[in-house]
Amino acid sequence: xxxxxxxxxxxxxxxxxxxxxxxxxxxxxxxxxxxxxxxxxxxxxxxxxxxxxxxxxxxxxxxxxxxxxxxxxxxxxxxxxxxxxxxxxxxxxxxxxxxxxxxxxxxxxxxxxxxx
Amino acid sequence: xxxxxxxxxxxxxxxxxxxxxxxxxxxxxxxxxxxxxxxxxxxxxxxxxxxxxxxxxxxxxxxxxxxxxxxxxxxxxxxxxxxxxxxxxxxxxxxxxxxxxxxxxxxxxxxxxxx
Numbered sequence: 078x079x080x081x082x083x084x085x086x087x088x089x090x091x092x093x094x095x096x097x098x099x100x101x102x103x104x105x106x107x108x109x110x111x112x113x114x115x116x117x118x119x120x121x122x123x124x125x126x127x128x129x130x131x132x133x134x135x136x137x138x139x140x141x142x143x144x145x146x147x148x149x150x151x152x153x154x155x156x157x158x159x160x161x162x163x164x165x166x167x168x169x170x171x172x173x174x175x176x177x178x179x180x181x182x183x184x185x186x187x188x189x190x191x192x193x
Numbered sequence: 194x195x196x197x198x199x200x201x202x203x204x205x206x207x208x209x210x211x212x213x214x215x216x217x218x219x220x221x222x223x224x225x226x227x228x229x230x231x232x233x234x235x236x237x238x239x240x241x242x243x244x245x246x247x248x249x250x251x252x253x254x255x256x257x258x259x260x261x262x263x264x265x266x267x268x269x270x271x272x273x274x275x276x277x278x279x280x281x282x283x284x285x286x287x288x289x290x291x292x293x294x295x296x297x298x299x300x301x302x303x304x305x306x307x308x
Binding site for chain 2: 080118182
């Protein structure tokens with residue numbers, strides 16, 4: 078039973094480029110969450126999505142960041158015009174139906190973005 | 194707003210010794226508290242959680258944590274460390290209400306176990 082799959086594991090971008098991070102939830106899970114870990118900080122919530130719907134994006138930066146979870150395919154976190162401050166580890170998590178409010182999340186290994 | 198402080202970014206113990214990882218929290222509502230663990234080359238996985246039932250919570254692999262409201266602490270312990278316990282441990286608090294998927298994490302504590 079495969080866990081949460083994230084790719085790429087490592088991504089290097091130059092300032093001004095776009096970064097796309099992908100996440101496939103665990104089989105049977107319909108809720109996806111993105112978290113960000115900046116250097117020397119703990120993971121922080123960014124966004125919660127269900128298929129074709131953004132449920133809570135209260136943790137997303139207002140500009141340049143977007144997320145989607147289409148009907149088919151993985152969830153994607155997109156960062157446009159990256160800046161050095163976007164360098165971080167981005168973690169995706171998922172949960173099964175009916176367990177959204179338990180706090181029990183299944184995390185992927187994370188995608189490490191480095192902006193040169 | 195919620196916050197979590199993990200004392201000690203790196204803890205080193207000998208195999209068979211007591212493991213104690215410290216966590217203090219701040220929460221404006223009765224908290225749900227969690228310990229997650231990340232083994233090398235794996236994602237974070239839930240070790241245990243507190244949800245206002247028993248204050249002593251038992252988790253997987255022999256770990257347990259005690260909720261102490263007066264001290265706003267949720268320290269993680271294991272009586273006897275094993276080499277396989279080497280990992281990074283994260284304490285977290287949830288936002289509460291209908292938003293327990295919003296976790297605030299500490300910076301993590303890397304546990305090394307020496308033979």
